[in-house]
Amino acid sequence: MPVDASLLLDIARRFQVLGDLLSAVPYGTGHINDTYVVTCDQAGEPVRYLLQRLNTKIFKTPRGLMKNIEEVTGHIRGKLKRQGEPFTRRVLTLVPLADSGVCFLDDPELGFWRCYLFIEGARTYDVIERVEQAFEAAKAFGAFQSLLADYEGPSLHETIPDFHHTPKRLAALKAAVAEDPLGRARDCEADILFALERAPLAGRLVGLQAEGAIPERITHNDTKLNNVMLDDATGAGVCVIDLDTVMPGLSLCDFGDMVRTACNPLAEDDPDTSRMVARGDMFEALASGYLQGTGGALLPVEREHLVVAGQLLTYECGTRFLTDYLLGDTYFRTHRPAQNLDRARNQFALVRSLESQEEAFMGRIRNLV
Ligand code: ATP
Ligand code: MG
Ligand code: MG
Structure with missing residues (x-):
């Protein structure tokens, strides 16, 4: 209004x-x-x-x-x-x-x-134009996290419960398929199958957390490029903004969501996914910026999962788009019919490309100090 x-x-x-x-x-x-x-x-x-x-x-x-x-x-x-x-x-x-x-x-x-x-003297960008911007944004999100590493104040409120609990997102998809209130499931059987087949991926990060292998930290949870102000004169990250979803979470979720947005060479709802090749140059810039920003605070196990985190967060988002499509587009605003299905397919195509380039992306991280 x-x-x-x-x-x-x-x-x-x-x-x-x-x-x-x-x-x-x-x-x-x-x-x-x-x-x-x-x-x-x-x-x-x-x-x-x-x-x-x-x-x-x-x-x-x-x-x-x-x-x-x-x-x-x-x-x-x-x-x-x-x-x-x-x-x-x-x-x-x-x-x-x-x-x-x-x-x-x-x-x-x-x-x-x-x-x-x-x-x-600074501004945000809706669309990434250069790898330097990916580097600066990732560095700023990393620095934000390291500034909060010694936070000992009152425990933070969970502003959206289970925001990145991917197995629960998959369970919500299964429930939507079972309910299928609009009879849309028949249009997207292959997409549903794609999501169901990746149940093991869905559980990777929450599994590591449950084992105590990766720590809960204070995370931003909406790590898009347009949530960092970049200096007009130098292009350097100045300030992380949009703090509504700051709460306890996993560093790898913040990083994975950056990969999801920065490595996609297409618009998020582009239905022509034949040209989907995840951008390795962007991935490397993000990883390099994030490692610098966090200043060595990431554990080796977190570092080893940077590539998987990109796949996982992209998968999670695709699963949410698909669920919303099945339920009648009630969460993500749409401007044309089947836009949420296009978004889901676009994200799943990105997952495929990230999976097929896993070795190459791991190689890019190994080279970083
Ligand atoms: P999103 O869709 O990312 O959730 P939002 O609706 O939560 O966005 P913000 O990201 O908080 O809104 O703010 C919208 C825009 O306003 C930002 O992208 C940024 O360009 C600008 N902005 C926000 N806070 C400031 C600030 N303190 N100084 C200057 N510009 C700001
Ligand atoms: Mg914002
Ligand atoms: Mg916001």
Whole structure:
């Protein structure tokens, strides 16, 4: 639901935004929340803030989510300060309400709002253009994780339970096939079979975690390129943003999701998968950036599973698209018929290509220091 400009200014005024409010307009290309940029005049200088209405249909426990963001950004800021590093652009800064220290506005009519300082001189990219961007983004996500490695604050809230529990995602697919409410299963028997045959892949990472071989860490869980701000002048990663899904998880899930998005040479819903060849150059740039960013913190067993993680997270996403197709496209928004089936097929084609290049990709990691 679009928000009227004067109402937006009223909402902005509820936060500690300094100066005279000039404008508030929709901003960016995020898919989940409603994002606006607010401009104020501070002694003749325009100063911007980022105002967001949280999507509470997806995030059902917004207060827990905001507590996570306060804890995580507070921890990173404290650490950067102690290290004597500049921090204002390196970490998101929540702006509190004007009449209290609370960092969100929860109003039965207006919805759930928050406000951040605007990070200037940097931008996000929706589509990866160069391997250097993959490197910088992976390095930034790796550094984000290593800044949180010694977090000892209150345990973080699970904002979406079982987000990357792949066997549960496969179980949801099986349930959708059994129910088949729209009779769509007959259109995609081969795709369903593809997913079912890979049950062992689905269990790889949760299996390693259950054995205690890989640790739970604080992870971002939405590691797309457009969730990292890259510096306008240097192209270097400046700040990891979009912290709604930060919660305990596996490093390999963060890495695998980067592979899923950066190594796909096609659009995510391109039905012509005959040209699907996973990009090894992107994979190498991601692995190199992530290893640098995490600063040697990844265990050998995590390093050995970087390639599998790419296959697994791509498989998981394809499985979710297929499930949603069978259930009538209720989760992922579609703009044309069978788009979720095309998305599933595209992801599964990428899994195939990642699997067939497994040895070559392993070789690329071996060469990295
Ligand atoms: P997604 O679809 O990735 O889940 P979202 O709806 O959760 O996105 P965000 O990623 O938080 O929204 O923000 C949308 C866009 O707004 C970002 O891609 C970025 O370009 C911009 N943005 C977000 N926070 C800031 C900030 N503090 N300073 C400057 N720009 C920002
Ligand atoms: Mg985002
Ligand atoms: Mg988001």
